[in-house]
Amino acid sequence: xxxxxxxxxxxxxxxxxxxxxxxxxxxxxxxxxxxxxxxxxxxxxxxxxxxxxxxxxxxxxxxxxxxxxxxxxxxxxxxxxxxxxxxxxxxxxxxxxxxxxxxxxxxxxxxxxxxxxxxxxxxxxxxxxxxxxxxxxxxxxxxxxxxxxxxxxxxxxxxxxxxxxxxxxxxxxxxxxxxxxxxxxxxxxxxxxxxxxxxxxxxxxxxxxxxxxxxxxxxxxxxxxxxxxxxxxxxxxxxxxxxxxxxxxxxxxxxxxxxxxxxxxxxxxxxxxxxxxxxxxxxxxxxxxxxxxxxxxxxxxxxxxxxxxxxxxxxxxxxxxxxxxxxxxxxxxxxxxxxxxxxxxxxxxxxxxxxxxxxxxxxxxxxxxxxxxxxxxxxxxxxxxxxxxxxxxxxxxxxxxxxxxxxxxxxxxxxxxxxxxxxxxxxxxxxxxxxxxxxxxxxxxxxxxxxxxxxxxxxxxxxxxxxxxxxxxxxxxxxxxxxxxxxxxxxxxxxxxxxx
Numbered sequence: 001x002x003x004x005x006x007x008x009x010x011x012x013x014x015x016x017x018x019x020x021x022x023x024x025x026x027x028x029x030x031x032x033x034x035x036x037x038x039x040x041x042x043x044x045x046x047x048x049x050x051x052x053x054x055x056x057x058x059x060x061x062x063x064x065x066x067x068x069x070x071x072x073x074x075x076x077x078x079x080x081x082x083x084x085x086x087x088x089x090x091x092x093x094x095x096x097x098x099x100x101x102x103x104x105x106x107x108x109x110x111x112x113x114x115x116x117x118x119x120x121x122x123x124x125x126x127x128x129x130x131x132x133x134x135x136x137x138x139x140x141x142x143x144x145x146x147x148x149x150x151x152x153x154x155x156x157x158x159x160x161x162x163x164x165x166x167x168x169x170x171x172x173x174x175x176x177x178x179x180x181x182x183x184x185x186x187x188x189x190x191x192x193x194x195x196x197x198x199x200x201x202x203x204x205x206x207x208x209x210x211x212x213x214x215x216x217x218x219x220x221x222x223x224x225x226x227x228x229x230x231x232x233x234x235x236x237x238x239x240x241x242x243x244x245x246x247x248x249x250x251x252x253x254x255x256x257x258x259x260x261x262x263x264x265x266x267x268x269x270x271x272x273x274x275x276x277x278x279x280x281x282x283x284x285x286x287x288x289x290x291x292x293x294x295x296x297x298x299x300x301x302x303x304x305x306x307x308x309x310x311x312x313x314x315x316x317x318x319x320x321x322x323x324x325x326x327x328x329x330x331x332x333x334x335x336x337x338x339x340x341x342x343x344x345x346x347x348x349x350x351x352x353x354x355x356x357x358x359x360x361x362x363x364x365x366x367x368x369x370x371x372x373x374x375x376x377x378x379x380x381x382x383x384x385x386x387x388x389x390x391x392x393x394x395x396x397x398x399x400x401x402x403x404x405x406x407x408x409x410x411x412x413x414x415x416x417x418x419x420x421x422x423x424x425x426x427x428x429x430x431x432x433x434x435x436x437x438x439x440x441x442x443x444x445x446x447x448x449x450x451x452x453x454x455x456x457x458x459x460x461x462x463x464x465x466x467x468x469x470x471x472x473x474x475x476x477x478x479x480x481x482x483x484x485x486x487x488x489x490x491x492x493x494x495x496x497x498x499x500x
Contacts, residue, residue, distance in 0.1 A: 006129075006353065006357050007129055007357065007360065007361060009353065009354075009357050010356075010357030010358050010359075010360050010361030010362075011361040011364075013058055013354055013357070013358035013361065014062065014358055014361035014362040014364075014365055015361075015365075018059065019058070019059055019062055019358070019362065020365065022059055022062050022063040022066065022362075023062055023063075023066050023362050023365050023366050023369060024066075024369055025063065025066070026062065026063045026064065026065065026066020026067045026070060026366070027066040027067075027069070027070035027073070027366045027369050027370050027373070028070065028369075028373060029044065029066075029067055029070065030044070030066060030067040030068065030069065030070020030071040030072075030073070030074060031070045031071070031073060031074030031370065031373060031374065032074065033067065033070075033071045033074070034070065034071035034072060034073065034074030034075035034076075034077070034087055034090070035074050035075070035077045035078050035381075036078070036399070036403070041067055041068045041071035041072075041087070041329050042329050042332055044067050044071070045064045045067055045068065045329060045332045045333060045336070046332050048063065048064055048067065048336075049332075049335070049336045049339060051063075052064065052336060052340065053339070053340075057337070057340040057341070057342050057352070057354075057355050058352075058354045058355045058358040058359065060336065060340060061333070061336070061337065061340075061342075061355055061358075061359050062358060062359055062362040064333055064336060065316070065333070065359055065362065065363065065366075066362070066366050068312060068329055068330075068333070069121060069309060069312045069313060069363065069366060069367075069370075070366070070370060071087055072087065072089050072090070072117075072272050072308050072309055072312045073114075073117045073121070073309060073370045073374070074370075074374070075087040075089060075090035075093075076090045076093045076097065076110070076113040076117070076301075076305055077110065077113075077381055078090075078399070079091070079093045079094035079097055079098065080093065080094065080097035080098060080100070080101050080106060080109045080110055080113065080301070081098075081101055081106060081110075081381070081382065081384055082098075082215060082384075082392075082395075082396050082399070083098040083214050083215050083218045083396075084211055084214065084215035084396055084399055084400060084403075085210055085211075085214065085215075087272075088206055088207075088210065088272075088273040088442065089271070089272035089273045089275075089276055089308040089311075089312070090276070090304070090305075090308065091210055091214070091273070091276070091277075091435075091438055092276040092277050092279075092280040092303075092304035092308075092435070093113060093276070093301060093304045093305055093308075094214060095280065095293070095294050095300055095304075095435060096109075096293060096294060096295070096296055096297050096298070096299075096300030096301050097109045097113065097300075097301045098218075099294070099295055099296035100296040100298070100301065102296075103296050105296065106382045107239055107240040107378055107379065107382050108239060108240060108241075108242065108246075108298070109298075109301055110240075110374075110378045110381065110382060111240040111241075111242065111375065111378060112242070112246075112250060112298055112301045112302055112305070113301055113302075113305045114370075114371060114374045114375055114378070115242075115250070115254070115302075115371075116250060116253075116254045116257075116301065116302040116303075116305040116306040116309075117305045117306065117308075117309045117367075117370070118309075118367050118368075118370065118371045119251075119254040119255070119258055119306050120254060120257065120258040120261060120262075120305065120306030120307060120308070120309035120310040121309040121310065121312075121313060121363065121366075121367040121370070122364070122367050123255070123258040123259070123262070123306075123310060124258060124261065124262040124265070124309065124310035124311075124312075124313035124314055125313055125360060125363045125364055125367070127259075127262045127310075127313075127314070128262075128313055128314065128316060128317060128360055128363075129360055141470070142267055142470070143454070143457075143468070144449075144450045144451070144453035144454035144457065145450070145454040145458075145464050145465050145467075145468055145471045146468060146470045146471045146474070147267075147446065147447075147450040148447055148450040148451045148454055148465060148471070149465060149470070149471035149472075149474035149475045149478070150267065150474055151443045151446055151447035151450060152447065152474070152475060152478045153474045153475075153477055153478040153481070154274055154277065154278060154439065154443050155173060155439065155440060155443055155447070155478075156478045156481040156482050165431065166486070168431060168432045168433065169433055169436045170436070171432065172427065172432050172433055172434065172435075172436040172437040172440075173436040173437060173439070173440040174440070175437050175440075176436065176437035176438060176439065176440025176441040176444060177440045177441075177444040178193070179204055179209060179437075179441050179444075180203075180440065180441050180442075180443075180444030180445045180448075181193060181444065181445075181448070182194065182200055182203050182204050183200060183201055183202055183203030183204075184201050184202070184203075186449070187449075187452060197412075199410065199412040199413075203445075204416060205404075205407055205408075205413070206441060206442065207403060207404060207407060208404050208407070208413055208416050208417050208420060209420050209437075209438065209441055210438060211400045211403060211404060211417060211420075212400075212416070212417045212418070212419070212420025212421040212423070212424055213420055213421075213423065213424035213427070213434045213437065213438065214424065214434065215396055215399070215400050216396075216397070216400055216417060216418070216420070216421030216424065217420075217421050217422075217423075217424025217425045217427070217428055217434075218396070219393050219396055219397055219421070220421055220422070220424075220425040221425055221428055221429075222389070222393060223393070224425070240375070240378055240379070246298055249298060249299060249302075250298055250299065250302040253283055253299045253302045253303050253306070254302050254303075254305075254306040255306075256279075256282065256283070256286075256303075257279035257282070257283065257302070257303040257304070257306040257307040257310070258306045258307065258309075258310040259310070260275065260278055260279050260282060260307055260310075261275035261276070261278075261279055261306065261307030261308060261309070261310030261311040261314065262310040262311065262313065262314040263314065264278055264307070264311050264314065265310065265311030265312060265313065265314025265315040265317070266314045266315070266317045266318065267318075271311055271312075271315055271330075272307075272308040272309070272311040272312045272315070273308070273442055274311070274442065274443065275307045275308055275310065275311030275314075276303075276304035276305075276307045276308035276311070277304070277435075277439050277442075278307065279303040279304050279306065279307025279308075280293075280300060280303050280304045280307070282303070283299050283300070283302075283303040284300070285481075287299055313363060315329075315330050316330070316359070318330075319333060319334060319344055320344050320348055320355075320356055320359075321344070321345070321348065321349070322344070322345065323343065323344040323345045337355075342355060400417060401414060401417070404416075404417045
């Protein structure tokens with residue numbers, strides 16, 4: 001009853017006329033920002049900090065939180081329509097969303113993304129309401145060894161994301177880790193793999209790699225096939241309606257991925273990107289038609305979309321109950337709260353219940369607003385596929401260049417974009433999956449830092465990774481996830497030989 005009473009108290013705050021306006025403005029701005037590659041919620045929230053100076057802290061956080069989960073909600077649009085992920089958390093959505101769009105099912109893909117995002121956001125808000133104090137204790141028990149094991153488990157997703165060749169998937173993952181190591185070593189301040197270039201001292205931005213490997217490589221591939229002058233058929237949008245069979249397929253997927261995404265978001269340093277990859281990987285392994293993932297399977301859209309929105313909400317658990325940001329976006333939110341005079345932590349639930357419960361209640365409203373906003377706009381947004389193919393390719397190229405150039409206003413970044421675009425084209429032509437590379441790029445830096453911190457704490461004793469029950473369990477699961485497909489393949493081969 002306490003949770004219900006607290007939620008009613010939060011609704012009393014969130015349902016004030018001004019806060020309703022702030023929720024709507026936040027999710028609307030976030031949706032637009034998520035659709036445009038290169039912007040992202042971090043820069044938008046940072047720009048809003050001066051605006052929130054004179055606002056009540058609960059209203060300010062409601063506005064900025066709306067931008068955050070609104071961007072995650074809207075980021076699927078460019079991933080599905082253009083194969084150009086608006087934010088890193090929607091990369092996995094493009095694996096099946098873009099093939100659906102190419103098959104003339106763009107409207108259905110966008111509708112599934114909207115419904116799944118709503119389910120993920122709503123279920124995670126319920127989880128945030130019920131178990132936030134308990135989960136904060138679990139999150140704080142994760143040390144460097146546990147985070148290293150978690151990242152290793154995430155990297156084993158290359159097995160399920162590698163369609164046919166495990167070797168090619170591992171090679172792709174190794175390349176991603178190599179790219180993640182470029183720049184200055186944060187612990188020793190030494191340069192690594194910069195080749196004497198000052199432009200590489202800060203490393204290679206994720207957006208440069210993602211847009212190059214996916215969007216620009218798609219442009220090159222279409223041009224190589226001579227498709228630059230062809231137009232999409234007028235029926236390319238397709239229907240937004242889901243059949244009963246399709247609804248029955250995505251509901252359990254969205255439910256499972258929402259739970260996984262929420263618990264992933266609770267862990268500081270994980271967040272929506274890792275949650276979406278883990279959700280996609282899990283469903284590909286569980287699905288009977290897992291071999292069709294990557295070819296336009298609706299479950300491949302539902303899983304990452306529900307997981308990334310759930311993880312987004314879950315990231316508020318360590319932020320509000322521990323004062324620990326789990327991602328770059330929540331780090332900016334933490335800074336905004338401190339500027340407002342609010343110190344997140346275990347005492348926040350008692351000291352500032354208006355901020356904590358007001359934000360939670362506003363998320364219920366925000367998810368409803370997002371669904372109401374996005375569904376009617378899908379036919380309009382999807383009309384981008386009806387543009388002449390030459391114009392569409394030009395728009396993708398322009399979006400990529402603007403998004404990358406806006407990172408640091410550097411021509412060098414555009415050259416890197418071109419290089420990764422050519423690399424992505426080569427990977428596509430020779431059958432190397434792009435997903436393991438992107439996942440390894442995301443996890444590589446976190447995994448390295450966690451490993452080195454754990455070894456520093458243990459005095460160089462590698463046993464630290466198997467002495468703790470959590471890290472040991474995660475590593476065992478990681479080993480099994482790699483060995484499982486190999487064992488199944490060997491068994492099938494033996495059975496085939498016996499049958500022959």
